[in-house]
Every structure is written in structure tokens, then in C-alpha cells.
Amino acid sequence: QELRQKLTQESTLEQVLKRGVLRVGFSTFIPWAMKDKTGKFIGFEIDVARELAKDMGVKVEFVPTKWSGIIPALLTGKFDVIIGGMGILPNRNLKVNFTTPYDYSGMSIVANKKKAEGFDSLDAFNKEGVTIAARLGTTAAQAAKKFFPKAEVRLFDDESQALQELMTGRAHAVVSSAPLPAFHALKYPKRLFLPIKGTFTKEPIGFALRKGDIDTLNFFNNWILVKKHKGWLQEHKDYWFGTKDWEKLIK
């Protein structure tokens, strides 16, 4: 009895309500989360986090964090939850708890026209001498290693660096969550192309939170369930992933 009361009081949920602020960790991932021209955060995840805070009746505080340090920061309590397009993976799940997925994403690939001329299947990239770039610590990096074991995989701290590697022609292709590869292929049609249409994996995305906190997990799960049924999630996803209206906000 006492134990249960104590757990409830110590749950993240209680802490957030007491504080009146929900602290959300994330890392820049277009178009999940990014800064606009005025320095404000925008993106799909940002919308989700705002909505969540609104429903809890608290303010939201965004804590932009480097992707490579995001799990330790969560574990050491620098923020309450990661809402950052984090794919649910078994090895991650060993360290943190995930909610039920509120979204799905998949990997796709964009390649350099000159360097990867005539590569039109995934197998074409799985060769010695092929270089694939991806972002360190992401599901994209794991997918690259899994699908192209023979190729050299170069990992960078940031998506933009991986892309730079592709643009200068030092990498044959970049693996990243959709729709990013498609965006870039559109933006630089002379230099980049999409070797395959659509995605080649499907990954569930969930909120990540500290282990041992049933109350909060349960709340988040049900919140997601509700939003899914109302169509709220789909609506916002369409805006961020289906249109490019938001591009003028960042440039």
C-alpha cells in the first residue's frame, strides 16, 4: 500500500504536474523537429509535444539534445520524455521504456548520380568499395549495416554532414528515414537520385521514458490511442510529411 503510494508520488507524471512543466528531449530531425527562422521549434514532434502538454494542462519546455547523448540525458533526468522520432528497437528497449507507436517511419535511400550510376536496387549497393553515409546512433545506421554488410558505412553526428559527404561524391548513398531522402533528391535533381521508390523498412516510433514508471507509460499510451482515433496524428503527419508548406518557415 505504502509502496504503491510512494511509486505514484515519484512517477514522472506526478512530478510534471507538480512542476507545471513537461520537459521534452529531442534532436533536430527534419521534419520531425527543427528550428525555424526565428529560433522557435517546429515540426511534427513539436506539435505532438505541445498537444500532449496542453492535454495535461502544463507548459512545455523543449530541451534540444545531441542525438548521441539523448538516452543518457533521459536516464539522468535532464528531461521527462523523449519525443524525437525514436524508433522502437530491442536494444534501446533494454535501457528505456517505449510507448505504443504513435507513428511509423521507414528507411529510404538517396544516391549520388555520378558515383552510383546505374545502381537501381538495394543489392547494387551491397558491394565492396561502396560507401554509405548515415547518422550515428540512428535506426538508419543500423539499417545501413544490416542491408549493406559489404559496403563501408560512415557515420556522422549530424544528418547534414552525411548529406555533405554524398554531395561531394565521397559516399555513394545516404540512408535516412523517409521522407528526407526524397526531399533531397527533389532539391538537387542534377546530382542526386532515388535508386528505389519508397521505403525499405518499416519502424514503429514511440515516446521513450525511464524504466519502472508504469503510471506515466500508461498515461502516454492511452493519450496516443485517443489521438490516433481522433485522426489528429494523421492530420498533422500529412502536413509535415506530405506537404512542403513549412519549408518557407526555415529559410
Next chain:
Amino acid sequence: MIQAKDIKKTYPNGVEALRGFSLLVKPSEVVVIVGPSGSGKSTFLRCLNGLEEIDRGSIVIDNIPLDHSKQNRMAIRREVGMVFQSFNLFPHMTVRENINLAQMLVRKKNRKQAEETTKDLLGKVGMLEKIEAKPGQLSGGQQQRVAIARALAMKPKIMLFDEATSALDPEMIGEVLEVMKALANEGMTMVVVTHEMGFAREAGDHIVFMEDGLIVEQADSRDFFSNPREERTRLFLSQIL
């Protein structure tokens, strides 16, 4: 006034600088120590005011033993003034501040009292008009005279001079020796290490010739120069004069 008995001092590097050295200095006496380089002259002076610890033997100054008691050491440092070969004026202070400093911090005088003594002493060494100068603007001889005034400001009973003139240009040595002679004439107890045999002859009451950390010969000034007993002393005098 000074009783130094059987002093041994070995530096950490193993050099035995003093090997059972004893010396008696009476009040108002001027003792001049001469000897070849490395014979331990500076080491002895530095032991006298506690700059170096002695390994064996005893030093008693004005009836205060130089032991491990902090009060005694402090008292001796106040009784004993020292003038170094390299002047060691504080370069960031004016002449005035150099001389005021210890009076105010150690003797706890207020600024006015200190200033009075300072001016008095500067007049004595003929440096009053340089009271606002920084040491860097003075010649070596002038710096050394200020250093003497600074030591005197603590009203020490004993003054130690370690080759106070050997860093000076030939023409400036005279000025400093004059000040030292005047002090001697006023009855200050002094222990002087010097190569200036002229000074030793004129102002010294007692001459000590040392070598290798021991006294080879000591005598009154007159006897020492006119009638050295030891062969070694004669050789030294012949080379240095």
C-alpha cells in the same frame, strides 16, 4: 652579540658548506669575512638570519637562541638586517614604499611615523631626492644605498653585508663603502663579506679568513694584513691585493 658554535651545514646536494664553524662577534664590532669563492661565507651569513637551517651547532644572537621556536626566529629576523649582493629592492615599489613596507607591516608603525624614519635614513645615505624613484631608475650604487637604508629602517642591532659591492661598477663601489664606513663609525655591529681589502683594512676590527667551510685564520685587522700567520692566508692576500 653573536655566538655561533660548531656550525655544520650540508646542502641537499651533498655539498658541505660549513664544517664546524665557530665565531664570536662582540657588540659594536665590525667583523670582515674573506676567503676564496665557495668557502662558505654566504652560507654562514644566511644561517645567521635563518635563511638556511643549520644541521648542527648553535647560534645565539643578542641572547636569543636561533632554534625552532617561531617567536625566537621572528625576533632574530628583526634584530638582524641583511644587505644582499644583488640589492633585491622590490621593483614594483618606489624607494619610499620599499623602506616603509616592513616598518608598517612588521613594526606596526603608522604611515607618518614610518615616513619620518624613511626620510631620515635616506638623508643619511644621500638618497633623499630619489625618494619617489623606482629601483629600475637608479644606478647600482644608488640601489645598494637604498637597500642599506631599508635594512636600517627596521632598527636592527646587527647588519650583515654579503658582497654588497661586488655587483657594482668600479666607480660606484666607493659610494656604498662610504655609507658602510659611516655605519661602522657609529658603532653598528656588522658582519661583512667582501673582496674589498681596502675596506677591510680601514673599517674592519676583526678579519676572518675562511676556506672549505672552516676558519683558516682570524686576527685583528692590523695583524691580519701586516703579519699573516698561515701560509694559505699569505698566498690568498698576495693574489687578491
Next chain:
Amino acid sequence: MIQAKDIKKTYPNGVEALRGFSLLVKPSEVVVIVGPSGSGKSTFLRCLNGLEEIDRGSIVIDNIPLDHSKQNRMAIRREVGMVFQSFNLFPHMTVRENINLAQMLVRKKNRKQAEETTKDLLGKVGMLEKIEAKPGQLSGGQQQRVAIARALAMKPKIMLFDEATSALDPEMIGEVLEVMKALANEGMTMVVVTHEMGFAREAGDHIVFMEDGLIVEQADSRDFFSNPREERTRLFLSQIL
């Protein structure tokens, strides 16, 4: 042998060290330059072997003009040996290597030839048994004798000595002065800056007294000491002797 005419030298900080200085040195002559501190003695010696550039005037040594031609300058540096107040031996080399070095690199001798000269010269200055020592293990006087041997190894026609004894302890000065006297007796042309009036009197052929970058008086050794013409010279001599 040396013709220095109307030399002017102003240091970058504006000090006029030489203000129209002229001097003639005949072969085998020993010229001693004396004068108060800062009068420009060192500056003149340094100009003679090209350590300082002169602003005006001309220097001709052994019929080679010291101008901007690289060959001439090199030739003069070989003709002129210099001994410094602070010895300037190379501390990381033995005595042997110190003396061999320039012979092998500049005179292009092989090791055997160089060694021969080295031993010969070390014998001359009485330092043969220290041939394997490092400079740090030698006394000042010994170091200075090695420095003289090192300069002589280049077989210079002229030797310059800048206060070669003033960094030495009184007892060691003698050793070095002996070596210098021997050189003078052998007929080496020498220009010597010194405070040792004894040496000037004994070994100097010609004495030059300078002050403020100019010659105040010059005369043959005998006349200079016994019969100085200028008031300033008399004052200087009275203070220094």
C-alpha cells in the same frame, strides 16, 4: 691592421653608443680600451667583428673592408677572434668538441687535424687534462682559458677581449691574465677592454680612454698612467686604482 674611421652607432632604442669613433691598430700592437660603464667599449669591439652593424664610418681589417659583401664579412670573422666576458662555451659539448667544432665546420679540417690544433692550444693555456670535461665542470677561470683556446683555434690575426676577466673570482683572474700576457708577448694583435689596470700597464702598448662614445685621451701605456693630460682621465684613474 685595424683602421676604424669615424664610426657612429645608434641602437634601435636611440642610445648613441659610438659618436664618431676612430682608432688605428698596428700589427702586433696591444691596444687596451678603458672607460666608465656605458661609454661604448663593448659596442666598438662588437662592431669590429660584425656583431653590430655600424650606421656611418668605415672599418678595414687587414686590408679587407667590412662592408655588405658576404665574402668580406666572412673573411673578417675568420681573421678576428673574440673572447667574451661570459665565456659562452657551448655547454652541451666537451672542451674537445668546443674547440674542434669551428675548425671542422668552418676551416673544413678533418677530425685528426683539428684534434692536433686543439691539444696544442689546450697545452698552451694549461688545460690539456680537462679535454674531456664539460664546461659546467670547470671553474670560471678555466672556462675562460678554454674560450681563449677556442678563439685561437681559428688562427685569427687579431684577438678581441671584452672584459674577459670581470666575471671571474679574484683568485682566477690571474690565470687568465697570464694567458693573455703570453699571447701579447708572442706578437698577437689584440684589442682588450678591461678594468685591470695592472694588465693595461704591463701588457698594453697603447691605452685608449673613452667616454660617451668618443675618445677622451689615448697615449702609449707609459705616458697614459704616469702623465695623463686630461682632467677627466685623472679623475677616472684616481677612482679606479
Next chain:
Amino acid sequence: MRITLLKLPKTSFLDLAILASVATGLAYLAHRVAVGMGYDWDWAIIPQYFIRFDDETQSYVPNLLLNGLLTTIRLSVWSTLLATILGLVMGLSRLSRGLFHRLMGWSYVESVRNLPPLVLVFIIYYFLSEQLLPTLHISNAMDAAPGWVREMVTILFAKPQALPAFLSAVFTLALYEGAYITEIIRAGIQSVEKGQWEAAYALGLSSRQRMQHVILPQAMRRILPPLGGQFISTIKDSAIVSIISIQELTFQGMELMSATYLTFEVWITVFLLYLSLTLTCSLAVNRLEKRMAGPDH
């Protein structure tokens, strides 16, 4: 002989050789750029990240990059101040007679200098600051503080909610730079001639008086210029705290890059920002050095 009227720099063979090789190098680079890269430069959008027009308040407000720059400056100033205090204490400890003090000073300097800064940042941010900051009750104090205090804090340090992270970044940097300052101070004190210690001793000054009136004032001229240099290092080193998500210049640059993909423009801008900041300081330090090298005060 030679009468120098006007000192024109003499041009030697070496001068010409160097000029020639520099020119060739630049020409080759230019050639490669013209032929090879084919990068679409887009400098026009950079300025708005310095300053932007805010519609709400109808005024110009600093944007990402300028904010980052300001944070970098705040970080550097505070951590250098703290590091100087730490360095003074540790520097004196290293010279102390007590073995304990010397050991403390020694182990501090050696451990900081031998550990990669990254690891130091982690240890302090995740482990030590967790222990120390809550005891200061900063968050609560900030919440309770009146508005003007919060504004002051924002201007001097960081936004109230970012304060704990900011402070632990300052601690980290101070601890890191402090080790180097310790050595600067130790060297400065040791550079004061032995004669000065002895003269002060012979005059009967206590060891405290000796330090305060004689040694430290003289050591200062040897300490200040390298201390200025260390400040410049702090500005540069502050980039490492970007890994704990302090929003200083490097972090903001990276964010901007991931949002806009203008890799070159952003890097070059950030590079120039650092350069202008540090060069200004470096000029000031040179001035200081000249003044200090002059005759005694």
C-alpha cells in the same frame, strides 16, 4: 658607408620564394574550386540568423547565431573568473610547504590534463552536478524570484530554466581551464627572483605579507598575459559543452546546419565569428603583454 634614411623592408630570396609558393598554392586552390566543387552557395539567408525582426514586439531581436555567440561569451567570462580563483588556490597549494596541499594541487592538475575533456564534461554534468546543484535549490529560488531578478539572471547567465545546465557547464569549463591557470600562476610566482623572497624574509615579513605585498604584485606581470591567452582558449574550448546541449555558438551552428543543410556557409560563418571574438581578445592580450614587458610600472 650605408646611410639609412628610410628603413624599407629588405626583400630577400626567401621572401620571394615564399610569396611565390603562397601564390601558387592559392591559384591551385582557386582552380580546383572552379573546376571541381559545384556547390550552390547561398549566403543570402545567413544574416537573418544574426538579427531578425520580431513581429510580436515590433523590434529587432538577436537570433540563433548572435544568441549563441552571447552564450559563448557569458560561458567564457564566468568560467574564466571561477577558474582563476581555483587556479590561484591550487597554484598556491602546489607551492605550499605542506605535502597535503602539494599532493592535492598535483593530482588536480595531472588528472584534468590527462583526461579527454569530453569525459570530464560527462563526469561533471551527469554525476557531480547532480549532487551539487540541487543542494543550492536554484530552480526553486528562480521560480520564487521577482521578475527583475529573473531578467538580470537571463542577461548575465542564462534563461532561468536553463540555469542549472548553464552552471554545470561553467563548473566544467572552470575545472578544466583551472588546471592550466594553476600552472600559469605557479610559474608566475616561481619566476619572481629568489632574492625577492629572501629580502622580504630578511625584513621580517610573515609569509602571508610576503606573498601579498612582494611576490604576487611582481608575479602579476608574468601571470596576466598568459591568463589572457587562457581566456582565449576558454572561448574555443567552450565548444565542448555543446555535447551537453548548452546552446552556445557551435551548438547553434550545428542546429542551423541540420535545419538548412548549408554546411559551408554555416561553418564559415561560425569560424569567422570565433575568429573575430578571439582575435579581438588576442589583440588586447598583445597590448597587455607590451605594457607588462615595459619598464617597471
Next chain:
Amino acid sequence: MPFNKPKRSTAATAWEITKFILTTGVLVWLVVRGSKGLGYNWQWYRVPQYLYSLDAGGFVAGPLLEGLWVTLKITFFSFFLAFFFGLTTALFRLSDSWAARGLARFYLETIRNSPLLIQIFFMYFVIAPILDINAFTSAVVSLSLFEGAYTSEIIRAGIQAIPKGQWEACHSLGLSGFDTLRKVILPQAMRHMLPPLTGQAVSLIKDSALVSTIAIYDLTMQAQAVISETFLTFEIWFTVAGIYLLLTASLSFLVSRLEDRMIETA
């Protein structure tokens, strides 16, 4: 204090050492308590497999040791290249040629006034594509350019610490400038330079961690890769810190031995 250290009894010394041990103990305890308070689940037992494995009786280096090897390679090449840059720059700065001095100043000011991280990126993303050099070379070049700037100041200070008299003696013996440097000045300057050069080498080892940002699989990068797969963040970072510490400490130790030897033979 620079003079007059009174001798202390062994009892006093022992007490001082005890105090030291106690203080460090308290500090370590604080860190440990901090880690407990985190609620972090330590899994040290998972670490060794990333260091090495004993496959079929043979020793197989794990990713961390492989990374260490890359770090060592980078450090090694960079050190010598940095010494070369440093020496050239120092000589340029001391030379009579204004162009040489100007170039050296430009190099020093740009390098010393910007963060290394930015230089590495600049070299890799801006210069390297232009000159078509690979990641490893570009890492070595940017590291050695960076350390070279500091090395040059060490070398310059070392040369300037040699008394002017040594130059003058060489001049009056007729030695050429090159011989003077080679035979007289540098051998003496070496002794002044060795301790700060060691410090520089230690910095180089530490700074080489930054090349991980351009996807070179050095120790730090391997650590990050392992962490991204296992999330053993703290375990791996502490292991890596230990390896770096071991590396730098053994380097310092080696050089201090070397110094002793040099002093003995002096």
C-alpha cells in the same frame, strides 16, 4: 616555497598523505553516490567483449582496441608532421624575411584563434573535396596544423631561452647560421623543449578524439558506435577514459625517464 624547506618528520608526512587519501576518497565517494542516485543500471560485465575476444583460443581485438590502434596511428603521424610545421614556423618567425614572418603570423593567429573542431570540419568538408584527399589524411593534416602552431611557440621559446652569447660566440667563430642552429642552438634548446613537447603530445592524443566527428574510426568513434548499439554509455566512456589516461600517463612517464637520462649525461 622556493627556499628554506624545513625538514619534516615521517609522522607529519604520513599524516599529510593520510589527509590526501581521505580527501580524494570523499571526492570519489561523491561521484559514486552521484551515479547511484541516478538510478543508472550499471552493466560492466558487458564491456570486455568490446575490448577483445578469445576466439578459438586466439586473441581478437574488439572495436575499442581497433580504435586505439587508429588513434595511435593518427597521433604518431600528426606528431611528426606537427613538429615539422612547428620547426618551420618557428624558424620563419625568427628569420629576417618579412614574408616568412608574415606567413608564420597569419598561420599562428588563424589556427590558435579558432576551435579545433571547426578546423577539422573545415579541412574535411571544404578543403579535402577541393584537393581530393581522404579522411585519414585530412584528419592528420588538420591535427598537425593545429598542434604545429603550439609546437612552434614551444620551439621558439626553447630557441630564445638560449643566451644570446651562444649565438655571438658562433658568429665570432665564423659558423654559418645553419650550423649554429644545428650544432649549438637546437641541441641545447631540446632540453628546454622536451617537457612542453610532452605536454603537447598528450594534448595531441586527447585532441585526436575529435576526428571521430568526420567518421574516422578512432577510439572515440568506436566507443560512440558501441554505445549507439548497446547504450552502455557510461561504462564505455569510463573505459575509454581509462585507456586515454593510460596512454597519456605512460607517455609522460617515458619522457620523464628520458629527461632524467638527458640530465645525467649533461
